[in-house]
Amino acid sequence: MIIKKLPEEFEQARPIMQKIEAAGFEAYFVGGSVRDTILGNTIHDVDIASSAYPNEIKQIFNRTVDTGIEHGTVMVLEHGEGYEITTFRTESGYQDFRRPDSVTFVRSLTEDLQRRDFTINALAMRENGEIIDLFSGLKDLKNGVIKAVGDPQQRFHEDALRMMRAARFASQLDFTIEAKTMAGIKANASLLTKIAVERIRVELEKLFLGQNPTSGIEVFVNTKLYQYCPMLAPFEIDLRQLATLEKWDLSLPSEVWALLAYTFYLHGKQINQFLKAWKTSNQVIIDTVQVVAAINEISEEVLTAKMLYQTGKERLISANKIALLFGGELTTDDILKRYDELPIKHKNELELNGKQLLQEANLRPGPIIGKILQRLEQDVVENKIENRHDLLIEAAKEMVKEG
Structure with a gap:
């Protein structure tokens, strides 16, 4: 198979590969970018593998950076762009089920590809677009199958995260998992505890943001992977419920976590504890807590002006x-119409600030200033007072009188 029209990202990298080949070595595009090009999907990172050893790459090109030279990766800098070239390699000894104990550089493309996770990711492509398929990856792509390269047990012992990747690809590509590969996941699910939570979280988010997340969730639950993830073990029934939902349209990590928190009936501090266990960012925690609070009001059809204001458009x-x-x-559309009708969308739009309040209400600096502004902000949002400077000052003076 030859791909005649290559994406621009490949075209820009072709001169790099041609230079490597001119020096007497092999060079191929490998990994997800090759898979996605064949599927007609948008590609992201372009990975290049070569029979040239790191020092040989550094002799071919004038400008290089040792980005991961111990694992065979050198970045070549050409025309303002960086291209990572990784030497063909074999790996051995995976005592932590995450990283190889040793890496050996080799000249064989076959040896390099046979250590990869799934056949659909073990495809290579020459710079002219010719596909090298040593493990029937093209057939599996055509049939929509996720199949481990070689022995699934061995692949998952090399990197236990590959089990989550299988579930993620089931969702992302809307593929099914081959029987032996599925059995390998079920047999080794407990190894997921060896993997850093951050790495698992990335895969779970991608699973929920895929084109068929219900398929990925079914794999996640049926293989028991969920039991070895932070705080998910008690929620099998809830996860199975998610697998029955249709017409998903999630696009943000915070939406993934809000969906889970809402499904699990989590609130406030519970959401905070749940997301900290998954080591999400503070911003994701803030967004998730607010989104779940808004979902609860929307579901009860009691969406208040205060909730509209606090939640914000996005x-x-x-x-x-x-x-x-x-x-x-x-x-x-109805919700956003109500949001657009709010008198203000941000506290900075209030026609009164702290400095003005100090001067015109004859107040001393202190916590009272913030409390008055907060009360005024809330009253404006709820249409209890018009957002006019003179009215806000008068209201502030009344608040002071009332203590």
Whole structure:
């Protein structure tokens, strides 16, 4: 098979590969970019593998950076772009089920590809677009099958995260997992505890953001992988419920976590504890807590002006995506119309600031200033007072009188 029209990312890298070949070595595009090109999907990182050893790559090119030379990776800098070239290698000894104890550089493409995770990721491509398929990856791509290269047990012992990757690809590509590969995941699911939570989290988020997340969730649950993830063990029934939902349209990690938190009936501190166990960012925690609170009001059709204001436009869109999955009846357009009708969208739009309040209400600096502004902000949002400077000052003076 030859791909005649290569994506621009490959075209830009072709001169690099041609230079390597001119020096007497082999060079191939490998990995997900090759798979996605064949599928007609957008490609991201372009990976290049070569029979040239790192020092040989450094002799061929004038400008290089040792980005991972101990694992055979050298970055070549050409025309303002960086291209990572990784030497063909074999790996051995995976005592931590994550990283090889030793890496050996080899000249054989076959030896390099046979250590990869799945046949659909073990494809290589020459710079002219010719596909090298040593493990029937093209057949599996055509049939929509995720199949381990060689022995699944061995592949998952080399890197236990590959089991999560299989579930993720089931969702992302809408593929099914081959029987022996599925059996290998079930037999080795407990090895997932050897993997850093951050790496598992990335795969889980991609699973939920795939084109067929219900398929990925079924794999995740049926293989018992979920039991070896932070705080998910008690929620098998809830996860299975998610696998019955249709018409998913999630696009952000915070939407993934809001969906899970809402499904598990988590609130406030519980959400915080749950997401800290998954080592998400503080911003994702803040967004998730607010989105779940909004979902609850949307579902009960009691969406208040205060909630609209606190949640904000983007998080309201996220909240209603999830509410609609569970039978919510408010349209996103209706919710955004109500949001657009709010008197203010941010506290900076309040026609009174702290400095003005100090000067015009004859107050001393202190916590009272923030409390008054916060009360005024809330009253404006709830249409209890018009957002006019003179009215806000008068209201502030009344608050002071009332103590």
